[in-house]
Amino acid sequence: MRFVTQPLALLSLVFSVASYAETDFLLRGTWALKENTQSFQDFGQNHQRFEGDTFHLSQAVISSNQRLFDDWTLSGVLNAYSDGEERLNISQLYLRYRPLSASSIKPEVKVGAFYPAISAENTDFGWLSPHFLTNSAINSWIGEELRIGGIEFSFRQNGRQVRSNWSWKVLASLFKGNDSTGTLISWRGFALHDRQSLYNDRLNFLPIPGVIDEDRLDAPAWTEPFREIDNRFGYYFGAHVAYKRSAEMRYYYYDNNADANAVDPDRIYAWHTRFHSLTLRYMYNPIFTVFSQLLVGDTLMGESIVDNDFNSGFVAAVYSMTPYTLAARADWYQVNDDDNYALDPNGSSGRAFTISAGRNISEHFSLTAEWQINSGTQQNLRFFQDSEHFTEHLFQLALTATF
Template sequence: MRFVTQSLALLSLVFSIASYAETDFLLRGTWALKENTQSFQDFGQNHQRFEGDGLHLSQAVISTNQRLFDDWTLSGALNAYSDGEERLNVSQLYIKYRPLSASSIKSEVKVGAFYPAISAENTDIAWLSPHFLTNSAINSWIGEELRTGGVELSFRQNGRQVRSNWSWKVLASLFKGNDSTGTLLSWRGFALHDRQSLYNDRVNFLPIPGVIDEEKLDAPAWTEPFREIDNRFGYYFGTHVAYKRSAEIRYYYYDNNADANAVDPDRIYAWHTRFHSLTLRYLPRPDLTLFSQVLYGDTLMGENIVDNDFASAYVAAALNLNAMGLKDLTAAARIDWYRVSDNDNTTYDPNGSRGYAFTFSVKYDVTSHFFITTEWQLNSGHQENLRFFQPNEKYTEHLFQVALTAKL
């Protein structure tokens, strides 16, 4: 599987370069200043991505949308990082079929590996955020543990075609390969960062004694987010409703339909994970964007060995400062809240966590292709399993970043 996926990644790269006019290139170097605590990626307690201060290759992306025929498009994103386990591979690769039709209701089919269009925040190329260096808690988790490896069918109607102010879309999907979704929420909790898991990737977390102990759960202190364990299909369905171009609401229901009693030879467990997501986006005027998302769900592993509810929400705003005389500047702010509730009686594996985060970002457009972004974030909360590694369950994490982005 690793050979096949890496081969597809290289083919995607070659195909993109050969068709440069329809391809976006993005390179981002980030200087980060944070507490001297170890990142979860290196089996540490910190919920942020980078290990230590200094300069990091936070994003290197080739994103392509290539028209194969009139009705067929090949899309993909090849990512590279200086951190994590898998540092070069695809995050998305899929074919889209959109047949030409005289009807006002249009159909579309996607087949491959892609994100459900669940986010109002990650709307830039390759599922990046145009406003923040660090994603919300919700979309950090989606970028880590969620990807559709399957097929999605949708129907849509553009209001302009029927002389209406309202547009809509309905969709449904069947997929495989998200059986371990829920692992990170339960054993690490929500995190805030912008690193998307790549195919064949592995995400590490704190080695909790009750998790790694051979006499207890006997699981590794890592997960592979897109591993197929039980050979069952998961599904999701959703709807989008938009008013003109100024407001949109999206609702999704997701169920990976995993067999909570399944475990593979590496002791990677399947987690039955379900959630509801509601996303809002509103543009009260051209220079101001307001957006928000609420997520609520549950995850189960084993015969009530791990049984957790989880929830998160954020509210964000992005303001173009040109009207204030600050040319080429955009300011953005976001407030996050998140929680994981432990409902089981497995005393050696406490999973409860809760917290909040404040994020402030300012982006300066040096040119149409080069951008400088500064961002400050405070993330604070409680996590029950930290009691095994420190005197209490509290954490407070500060992060300051300066990033130079080139986009061609």
């Protein structure tokens, strides 16, 4: 069942502003130039978020942190877009408990709706990337289908407190509301964009005959990413290790523990999805940083009706010398179809390359230009065009205001 969160989101916004919480604002307008093919958001075959060569409100974000007590903080992120099904709502809302402790090992608890700290690139407030307009294939998918509705426990130690060059953190989580995770990378494939799914959101994809036909799977050509279907808890655990402030590695294992045979009255299926994620970051000096991420997993729906392995990775480099920033990223991704259901081919693979150049115009305004090419194959495209191959070019020019 879809639940109403806009009143809660707006109430949180009013509360945060009225109480002078620590609040960040971002507004981004983007002019996008792309091929004249329909976006997946409008049931098309293009893997980009925007429809047409025009101006878009690509990001409007209010991120707020309100200290309730010495140990408790309420955090929330409100997003607005000019595209998609849900255009105003929250993407995160959670409580964080950090008790004061004399020990060098500090506990922390998060409760609510939030992202696991998997991403190597989405490190800015509101889970935005400070370097790119378009996320990697990995983090585009995480932003679409993955959000934690649950609780996370962690312990951390800062190396400076114990006169060590090494810092670490270990964590584990239980959650619900990720049962449909896996739908998009199976029936649409990986995409590259920066639109995060909001609560109550609905994500569209191509109306594949073997999926939507009543005498076949009889599923809709859309998914609701945070729907609870089987009432089972999923889990993840992970570890962070950092050397000084120059290098960091993060590992996560995620399992939504979904009942792959469960389906709700809207014919939304549960997908049992698991993956390993490894991220690496190295700051060579204050102006040059490289980072990378690797994702390997699998997803299952039904009695092997859909059975896919997937993997993706990227390598990125950022050169930053105020007021200029130059960033480049190479992506690769693949979905392997391991089932025998011929009417629903899920195999896909691709490569993408992105170059981004930005300049800070003033304290509050910046200008960014970005070019991307994304090419590959997707088996189910043969139902809609002559070839399984695709090549997509995207140029964006964005003006960003932050306060």
